[in-house]
Amino acid sequence: MNIIRNxxxxxxxxxxxxxxxLMLLLLLLVTGCSAASEGEEEVINNDAPQEVxxxxxxxxxxxxxxxxxxxxxxxxxxxxxxxxxxxxERMDPAQVQANELGQVMVLxxxxxxxxxxxxxxxxxxxxxxxxxxxxxxxxxxxxxxxARGHINVPAGTTPVVLTFDxxxxxxxxxxxxESGEWIIDPDSAVGVxxxxxxxxxxxxxxATFFINGGTPFAQADWVEFKLNYLVDHGMDIGNHTxxxxxxxxxxxxxxxxxLARVQMxxxxxxxxxxxxxxxxxxxxxxxxxxxxxxxxxxEHEGVAYNNKAVLEVxxxxxxxxxxxxxxxxxxxxxxASETKVDNVGMYDWLATFESGGxxxxxxxxxxxxxxxxxxxxxFLADDMSGYEMVVY
Ligand SMILES: [Zn+2]
Numbered sequence: 001m002n003i004i005r006n007x008x009x010x011x012x013x014x015x016x017x018x019x020x021x022l023m024l025l026l027l028l029l030v031t032g033c034s035a036a037s038e039g040e041e042e043v044i045n046n047d048a049p050q051e052v053x054x055x056x057x058x059x060x061x062x063x064x065x066x067x068x069x070x071x072x073x074x075x076x077x078x079x080x081x082x083x084x085x086x087x088x089e090r091m092d093p094a095q096v097q098a099n100e101l102g103q104v105m106v107l108x109x110x111x112x113x114x115x116x117x118x119x120x121x122x123x124x125x126x127x128x129x130x131x132x133x134x135x136x137x138x139x140x141x142x143x144x145x146x147a148r149g150h151i152n153v154p155a156g157t158t159p160v161v162l163t164f165d166x167x168x169x170x171x172x173x174x175x176x177x178e179s180g181e182w183i184i185d186p187d188s189a190v191g192v193x194x195x196x197x198x199x200x201x202x203x204x205x206x207a208t209f210f211i212n213g214g215t216p217f218a219q220a221d222w223v224e225f226k227l228n229y230l231v232d233h234g235m236d237i238g239n240h241t242x243x244x245x246x247x248x249x250x251x252x253x254x255x256x257x258x259l260a261r262v263q264m265x266x267x268x269x270x271x272x273x274x275x276x277x278x279x280x281x282x283x284x285x286x287x288x289x290x291x292x293x294x295x296x297x298x299e300h301e302g303v304a305y306n307n308k309a310v311l312e313v314x315x316x317x318x319x320x321x322x323x324x325x326x327x328x329x330x331x332x333x334x335x336a337s338e339t340k341v342d343n344v345g346m347y348d349w350l351a352t353f354e355s356g357g358x359x360x361x362x363x364x365x366x367x368x369x370x371x372x373x374x375x376x377x378x379f380l381a382d383d384m385s386g387y388e389m390v391v392y
Contacts, residue, residue: 091155093364093371093392101376102361103317106161107336112189113170118340123187130196140206143277147309147328149321155365167211169218172226207235210279213242224269238277247284252291260300276308283313315344322370324381
């Protein structure tokens, strides 16, 4: 470390020593989904509507812009049905203080419902989170785009990744309004996100919903509509294992079955959608080194999976995808809450970014150029093929 020159980096170093001291404690405290959420995965909600009336306006969206194809050979697995990407103006990196080696928050939500609890965010507080993120110049990107280093946000803004675990009913519920029409519950996570997007068109509703088997989001008659709605509106379906399995002692066979069966479930409802992101239930990995690789790729009864992003529970912002220590299979998340977050919740990290305690990712507006201050150069990944580097 011979480039510690400015105050921000000194603070960062200091922050690391503090957070490292907290780490042991936090590993005990932050274990992902609450124990109470286990077992809820099997509940099948039978309050399906008697009469199904789709009131959602079908958006006839153009196919995704394929301008970026070629950045990465893995893009052949692109999923269909996504909203067209906007393109932004590239700005002078120094003017916007671009730092594309800065850090990114991957936010973790579970329930969106009353009352506020350790694993529940109220709809009002979730809206408040989005408002704060928006005002502080964060813009959502897809998890898969973060994992593969395709970060397309306006110059001067910071990408943020929104994730929801467990496929809870309150993440995406349909309700009957006064006139008897079925609408997306405006207080469910998807309802809040879409309303916010309507009011703030530059805050795209990208989020990943990690589902289990059974009936994702409850309401059996609506599963197909919901899963397709997510995909059609730029959101993603992620894998959270069929039975919310603690992977610690899982066999290779069981692990592959658990992951492949979620793909099978999605296949029954959504055409050609590849489930390629995985959030580890309880944040646990297989202890057996021979089983561990099946977290990433495997096959069961002829159905294969290949996870491009694997999410842990974690407690802090994670590296830029262009940082030499970034691993798409070890992405850490932050709890988006203010309850029992042990000083490492979303609002704590916003304050840390604000004070310069951690370097924040700031875009230059162009996903193909990677703009970084010269002082950060030593943290750059070795393989930057497919990108144009701008060092200032
Ligand atoms: Zn979970």
